[in-house]
Amino acid sequence: MKCAVVAALAAIPLFASALPCGFDTTTLSFAGTPETQARCLLRYVSRGGVVDAKPATLPPLLASLVGTTAPSVDFIRYAAGKPVSEIGGDLGQRLERVRYFVIHDTSTPWLGDAPDFPPNDAPELNRIAHYAGPNAVAHVFVNRLGETVLGHDFAEPWRATKFETKVIGQPAKGLFVHIELMQPRRRDPQGSPKNDLIAPLPGFTPAQYEKLALLYAAASARAGHWLVPAFHADLDEGLDDAHDDPQHFEIDAFAAALQRLLDHLKEF
Numbered sequence: 001m002k003c004a005v006v007a008a009l010a011a012i013p014l015f016a017s018a019l020p021c022g023f024d025t026t027t028l029s030f031a032g033t034p035e036t037q038a039r040c041l042l043r044y045v046s047r048g049g050v051v052d053a054k055p056a057t058l059p060p061l062l063a064s065l066v067g068t069t070a071p072s073v074d075f076i077r078y079a080a081g082k083p084v085s086e087i088g089g090d091l092g093q094r095l096e097r098v099r100y101f102v103i104h105d106t107s108t109p110w111l112g113d114a115p116d117f118p119p120n121d122a123p124e125l126n127r128i129a130h131y132a133g134p135n136a137v138a139h140v141f142v143n144r145l146g147e148t149v150l151g152h153d154f155a156e157p158w159r160a161t162k163f164e165t166k167v168i169g170q171p172a173k174g175l176f177v178h179i180e181l182m183q184p185r186r187r188d189p190q191g192s193p194k195n196d197l198i199a200p201l202p203g204f205t206p207a208q209y210e211k212l213a214l215l216y217a218a219a220s221a222r223a224g225h226w227l228v229p230a231f232h233a234d235l236d237e238g239l240d241d242a243h244d245d246p247q248h249f250e251i252d253a254f255a256a257a258l259q260r261l262l263d264h265l266k267e268f
């Protein structure tokens with residue numbers, strides 16, 4: 001299902017027990033320790049947006065980091081050696097309210113009934129500039145080559161899930177940052193005319209995991225602590241027309257990329 005921003009609607013009152021991962025509307029936090037929250041929010045997303053019932057098993061690195069003090073922004077700035085826009089905006093601007101780092105796939109480009117996916121370096125899979133703009137649906141977009149465009153600085157409150165816009169409403173503003181990883185989709189011939197059920201396998205490229213790790217470190221550094229990672233589909237679980245992204249995300253590949261980044265930081 002295409003991941004697109006949803007209209008900001010008035011919050012729908014729900015009993016706390018109905019909210020995913022025990023979200024508390026008073027504390028604006030999911031239930032449990034940061035590790036417990038991450039295990040719930042990173043439950044694997046299968047085809048069609050079916051979310052695993054059991055908590056995810058976190059790679060040891062993620063389990064030990066989440067919620068703890070993050071590296072300084074100076075470290076990130078120095079180690080990244082990249083333009084600021086590549087890592088989520090102004091590293092000097094602290095993220096006071098952000099707690100959650102939400103991982104999406106774009107579900108685009110849609111290739112319809114194409115018999116297979118083109119190689120990851122094909123130009124049609126990497127056109128990224130059009131995602132930017134005042135109404136960009138996420139903070140940062142990452143194409144298959146690991147190139148990025150900035151939709152909004154991480155400091156700009158921007159909601160990109162139905163959980164934020166339809167369930168929590170205004171109080172959700174600024175709690176979440178959103179990363180869209182480009183992922184093409186194809187139509188399942190057995191499904192509806194416009195379905196986008198078929199995702200490539202593997203779902204993402206090494207370059208995308210590398211950039212995602214850098215973005216995670218940068219956002220965490222600006223927040224002062226390692227944010228709780230989450231999948232879009234886990235946040236929207238149970239909602240009508242919930243999205244199915246990200247498909248085929250490998251949490252171990254993300255953790256390995258994060259480990260390489262931390263090893264690199266040690267060199268400074």
Ligand SMILES: [Zn+2]
Nearest residue numbers: 003104232245
């Ligand atoms: Zn999404």
